[in-house]
Amino acid sequence: MLKNDSTWLARLFPFLGWWPMTRETLRADLIAGVTVALVLVPQSMAYAQLAGLPVVYGLYAAFLPVMVASLWGSLRQLHTGPTAMLSLLSAAALLPFASVGSEQFIELSVMLALMVGVLRLLLGLFRLGLVVNLLSHPVVVGFTNAAALIIGLSQLNKLINVPMPRSDSFLSDLWAVVTQLEQTHWPTVGFAFAAFLIIYGLQRFFPRAPAILVAIMVTTVASAWFGFERTASVSLASIEDASFRARLGDYTRLNEAVRNQERRLAQLQAERSRATQAARVARADLDAELDKQKVRLTALREQAFEARRHLHAVRLSRVETPTGPVFRSAGTVVEGEPAGAAYWRFAAIKGDTVSLSSGGEVVGTIPKGLPSFTLPHIAWQILLPLLPAALIMALLGFMEATSISKAISARTGQRVDTNQELIGQGLANIVGSFFQSYVVSGSFSRSALAARAGAQTGLFAIISALCVMLVILFLTPLLYHLPQAVLAVIIMFAVFGLVRIEPLLQAWRVNRVDAVIGLVTFVATLALAPALAQGILLGVGLTVAAYVVRNMRPRAEILGRRADGTLAGMDSHHLPPVSDQYVALRFDGSLDFVNVAYFEEAVLEALRRFPQAKAVLVVGSGINDMDASGEAQLRAVARQLKARGVDLYFSSLKKQVRAAFERGGLDEVIPKEHLFANKEAALAALAARYGHLASVTPPATIPSSPRPAGSS
Numbered sequence: 001m002l003k004n005d006s007t008w009l010a011r012l013f014p015f016l017g018w019w020p021m022t023r024e025t026l027r028a029d030l031i032a033g034v035t036v037a038l039v040l041v042p043q044s045m046a047y048a049q050l051a052g053l054p055v056v057y058g059l060y061a062a063f064l065p066v067m068v069a070s071l072w073g074s075l076r077q078l079h080t081g082p083t084a085m086l087s088l089l090s091a092a093a094l095l096p097f098a099s100v101g102s103e104q105f106i107e108l109s110v111m112l113a114l115m116v117g118v119l120r121l122l123l124g125l126f127r128l129g130l131v132v133n134l135l136s137h138p139v140v141v142g143f144t145n146a147a148a149l150i151i152g153l154s155q156l157n158k159l160i161n162v163p164m165p166r167s168d169s170f171l172s173d174l175w176a177v178v179t180q181l182e183q184t185h186w187p188t189v190g191f192a193f194a195a196f197l198i199i200y201g202l203q204r205f206f207p208r209a210p211a212i213l214v215a216i217m218v219t220t221v222a223s224a225w226f227g228f229e230r231t232a233s234v235s236l237a238s239i240e241d242a243s244f245r246a247r248l249g250d251y252t253r254l255n256e257a258v259r260n261q262e263r264r265l266a267q268l269q270a271e272r273s274r275a276t277q278a279a280r281v282a283r284a285d286l287d288a289e290l291d292k293q294k295v296r297l298t299a300l301r302e303q304a305f306e307a308r309r310h311l312h313a314v315r316l317s318r319v320e321t322p323t324g325p326v327f328r329s330a331g332t333v334v335e336g337e338p339a340g341a342a343y344w345r346f347a348a349i350k351g352d353t354v355s356l357s358s359g360g361e362v363v364g365t366i367p368k369g370l371p372s373f374t375l376p377h378i379a380w381q382i383l384l385p386l387l388p389a390a391l392i393m394a395l396l397g398f399m400e401a402t403s404i405s406k407a408i409s410a411r412t413g414q415r416v417d418t419n420q421e422l423i424g425q426g427l428a429n430i431v432g433s434f435f436q437s438y439v440v441s442g443s444f445s446r447s448a449l450a451a452r453a454g455a456q457t458g459l460f461a462i463i464s465a466l467c468v469m470l471v472i473l474f475l476t477p478l479l480y481h482l483p484q485a486v487l488a489v490i491i492m493f494a495v496f497g498l499v500r501i502e503p504l505l506q507a508w509r510v511n512r513v514d515a516v517i518g519l520v521t522f523v524a525t526l527a528l529a530p531a532l533a534q535g536i537l538l539g540v541g542l543t544v545a546a547y548v549v550r551n552m553r554p555r556a557e558i559l560g561r562r563a564d565g566t567l568a569g570m571d572s573h574h575l576p577p578v579s580d581q582y583v584a585l586r587f588d589g590s591l592d593f594v595n596v597a598y599f600e601e602a603v604l605e606a607l608r609r610f611p612q613a614k615a616v617l618v619v620g621s622g623i624n625d626m627d628a629s630g631e632a633q634l635r636a637v638a639r640q641l642k643a644r645g646v647d648l649y650f651s652s653l654k655k656q657v658r659a660a661f662e663r664g665g666l667d668e669v670i671p672k673e674h675l676f677a678n679k680e681a682a683l684a685a686l687a688a689r690y691g692h693l694a695s696v697t698p699p700a701t702i703p704s705s706p707r708p709a710g711s712s
Contacts, residue, residue, distance in 0.1 A: 014420060015071045018457040025456045032455035033463025036079055036446050038210035040066075040464050041471050043446070043494065045363070045479075046487040047082035050151065051438055052091040052100035053109055055363055055479075055487075058082050059472050060371040065432035065440045066465040070458035073424030074417040075405040077455050079446040079464065080428055084495045085144070086397050086439045088151050092530035093389035097382055100166055107377040108386075109438040114376045115383070115390040116439050117429025120398060124422030135399060138518030139539035141503045143396075146525035147532060148498040155488035159192045161185035161360055170529035187228060188360045192485035195219050199493055212490055216482060223362060224481040230359030236352045252349055361484040366476035370469065371435040389533040393439060396536070398422055401442030408451050445494060517542045554589025556602035558609070559619065567619075567679065578683065581690040582615040583607070588622030591630030591657075599630075600637050607646065614646060614690050619679050621652035631664040638669035649674045651682035 009016060040062050048058025062081045069080035090109055091100065098105040123131060153174055157164035162180040165173050195215040202211035223229070239245045347355040398421070405416045421442075428440055450460055504522075508515035517539060525535030559567045560575025567584065570577055578584045583606045589595045603616055626634070638648045648670055653661070658675070661667070676682035 011420070013071075014074065014424075015458060018076070018459060021457065021459075026459070028454040028456045029460040030463060032450045032453035032460040034467060035210070035453045036450050036455075036460065037464040037467030038213040039446055039449060040079075040081060041468060042212045042216050042487070042490055043443075044082045044468070045482075046490045046494075047084055047087040048438070049484070049487060050084060050091065050154070050491055051082075051087035051109060052094070052105060053438060054101070054106075054366075056366050056472075056476070057106070057109070057436065057438055059366075059468055060435060061432060061437040061440050062468045063371065063437075063465050063472070064435050065428040065437050066468075067462050068431045069424045069428035069440070069442075070461035071424075072420075072427050073458065074420040075409060075414060075447075076457045077408050077447055077451045077460075078401060078405055078421070078442050079450050079461050080401070080425065080442050081440050081446065082438070083397070083400065083441050083443050084151050084491060085147055085400065086393055086441050088147060088154070088530075089389065089393050089396070089532055090439050092532050093386060093393070095166060095530055096168070097379075097385075108379060108382065110376050110433050110436060111378055111382075112386060112390060112393075113429045113437055113439045114378075114433035115386060116394045116397070117426045117431075117433060119390060119394040119426070120422050121426025121430065123394070123398070124419045124424075124426055127419045131395070134540055134544070135395060135536070136514065136517070136539075136543045138504065138507045138514045139521045139536065139543055140396075140399065141500060141507075142518035142521035143525050143532075143536045143539060145499050145501075145504075146522045146529075146535065148495040150526065150529050150532070151495040152492045155491050158361065158484050158488035159189060161188035161485070166530075168530070171526065185360060187226075188483065188485045191219050191223065191228065191360065191483045192489050194222075195483075195486040195489040196493075199489065212493075215486060215489075216479075219486045220479065220482045223360070223483050228360045228483060229362045229481065230357065231347065232356045232358075234354050234356065236349070236354055239354065363479055363482040363484065363487070366479055368473065368476050370472055371437070373434055374436060376433045388537065392533040392536055397439070397441030398425060400444065401425060404442050404444045404447045408447060513546050514543075517546060548594060551589060551594045553598050554587070554595055555622070556585065556587045556589070556598070558606055559584040559586055577610065579687070579691060580610060580612055582617060582686045583610050583613045584617045584619060584679070584683065586619045586622065590624050591626040591634060593627060593629035596630045596633040600633060603637060603641070603648075607641075607644075615649060615686055616641065616646060617649040617651060617679070617682050617686060619652055619682075620650050620657065621654075621679075623657050624654060626657055626660040626664075631660065631666065635664075635666060635669050638666075642669070647674065649676065649682055649686065651676040651679045 041059070044058035044062035045055040046058070048055050048061070051057075066079070066081050069078075073080070090112055093112060094105055094108045098108055122128075150170055154164070154170070156174070157177045157180075160177075160181065160183075162177060162183050162185070164177050167173055198215040198218060199211045202209045202214060236245065236249075347357040349355065398418075401421055402416075402418055405418075405421060408414075409416045425441060429437075432438075432440060453460075504515055504518050507518055520542060521535060521539030524538045525532055528534045557569040557571065559578060560570030560573065561578050562568055562573070562575060567578070568575060569586075585602060585606050587599060587602060589599070591599060603618070606616060607613060641648050650670070653675065661670070661675070676685065
């Protein structure tokens with residue numbers, strides 16, 4: 001009883017397994033926690049921007065969710081928090097429903113975290129971790145390679161400080177950035193290059209040094225010292241360039257239109273929710289109104305998306321200043337040629353005040369204070385459209401965490417409970433969503449760093465989260481001048497290492513169909529970006545289809561006899577048949593609804609090639625199961641053969657298949673004396689009844705049938 005209670009407590013509170021702790025364990029976890037925190041803080045800020053959120057939301061995601069996942073997870077060295085892959089997936093999933101960085105976008109990001117958390121928790125509670133097997137290795141590799149390229153290239157505009165549109169085509173957005181190369185802001189490129197040299201150099205020559213933290217400290221100080229950010233605020237009326245003033249007016253109108261449309265979308269969603277509830281009482285009276293609202297909702301979304309496309313053209317507006325001032329405000333002249341660029345770029349407009357920028361982009365003001373408890377806002381009408389993306393994110397995040405866990409446990413010897421890990425990851429996202437966190441998952445880089453630093457228990461992750469808490473409370477003002485280009489470099493370092501070609505080449509050597517599916521997944525993910533979920537769903541669909549096709553035509557071959565008396569494929573090895581009075585047929589597939597028709601085809605083809613045969617022996621060592629469809633078809637085949645005067649025999653059937661034969665009452669058409677324990681006993685009985693080996697060698701004169709894929 002005590003043992004059962006102990007097991008129950010261990011499953012309910014996995015962190016109890018950390019005890020007893022020693023001074024050495026605490027010291028190791030403290031060092032590992034601080035070490036990981038030095039990477040966690042800058043990574044979480046960078047990944048938040050990748051998710052289309054202000055950097056502070058990355059810090060929120062690196063606080064409580066880290067603790068919860070550590071307390072209720074399985075692997076003690078696994079570190080949970082923001083990751084590049086899920087950050088990009090989150091932004092891509094929400095882009096059709098709200099403007100990036102808007103209040104509605106932030107609310108939907110938190111709601112998506114709740115959805116992913118609930119899905120993972122349910123998978124873990126019902127012990128359905130095996131569902132991740134739907135994601136085959138080539139599909140995951142193809143998707144990961146494409147996503148890594150998309151993540152890395154999405155940061156290109158930040159490296160050269162030009163705007164990047166957000167549309168329904170990532171490739172067209174990327175091309176829009178490429179066309180602006182002549183407008184490159186070279187000081188921004190300089191900061192990015194300096195960050196790259198610092199990180200690469202320290203990782204190469206001083207691997208124990210916190211390379212990312214050093215890069216952030218150096219570039220932030222340099223940014224503040226040299227005045228990397230240069231901004232100005234002027235009134236709209238003070239702008240002397242009439243065409244530019246007109247473009248700003250267009251921007252204001254379009255921006256306000258987008259905001260009004262998004263507010264109207266929220267109102268329609270609330271109306272539809274109330275109408276749906278009322279429909280339970282008077283559904284017939286509200287169906288027509290609901291249909292009308294659906295049409296209006298779709299139209300508004302399309303208008304809002306089209307308006308956002310036009311906004312990008314306005315953001316590209318700039319005014320050359322080779323001959324003098326272009327703006328005058330309260331007697332102050334705002335002149336050109338700042339920080340090496342001969343123009344001011346429009347940044348934002350609020351009322352009649354225009355914000356301009358001529359320097360580099362920095363992180364800016366980060367709100368201080370811990371995230372407060374807030375109920376996630378649930379947009380009920382978006383739940384269903386977001387569900388496929390949430391499921392993909394739940395599975396991919398779990399697969400990422402599982403692969404990390406297995407790699408680390410192979411070195412530590414710790415047992416990994418994948419279902420418990422699902423529970424921990426699910427609770428982390430659910431709790432995080434109540435404290436303004438977006439989607440989190442296990443991080444490969446930070447987990448590997450923790451293992452190298454000697455982490456012994458999940459306490460190290462809690463220590464890293466406490467370090468983030470200190471940053472949120474006291475250190476955010478110091479990060480104001482951090483260049484955005486440095487965060488872009490951090491993201492690129494994290495994701496470009498995920499690009500792997502060798503697994504696809506290996507898949508090509510092993511099974512070319514799988515390799516092609518991986519390649520199609522890669523191309524589709526790139527082409528369909530930012531709708532990344534569609535790319536991997538296509539890969540999953542192709543994988544399932546290929547699996548079904550392979551199982552529809554399993555390996556089936558007539559057996560012949562070698563000179564030493566052993567059996568092998570007659571056509572594959574150019575052997576004489578066992579006899580011209582009976583046929584030995586090997587069938588390596590379950591008798592189920594997928595392939596039982598092919599079983600009948602294989603038996604009839606064997607009889608076509610040996611028309612004098614009085615019996616067919618099916619060597620069934622490769623038959624693992626039989627369902628109702630298989631039983632019905634097998635019964636029909638046995639009756640069909642009996643009508644032709646041919647007996648059907650089986651040998652080497654597995655226990656579960658023999659049991660299915662008995663439950664189905666197949667002894668009515670296939671007597672028990674036609675079932676043999678092994679093929680040797682079956683061949684001896686058939687030889688005694690029908691005759692011995694054939695006197696001729698017919699394979700060269702017998703028409704050959706197409707061999708199924710995989711036969712040898």
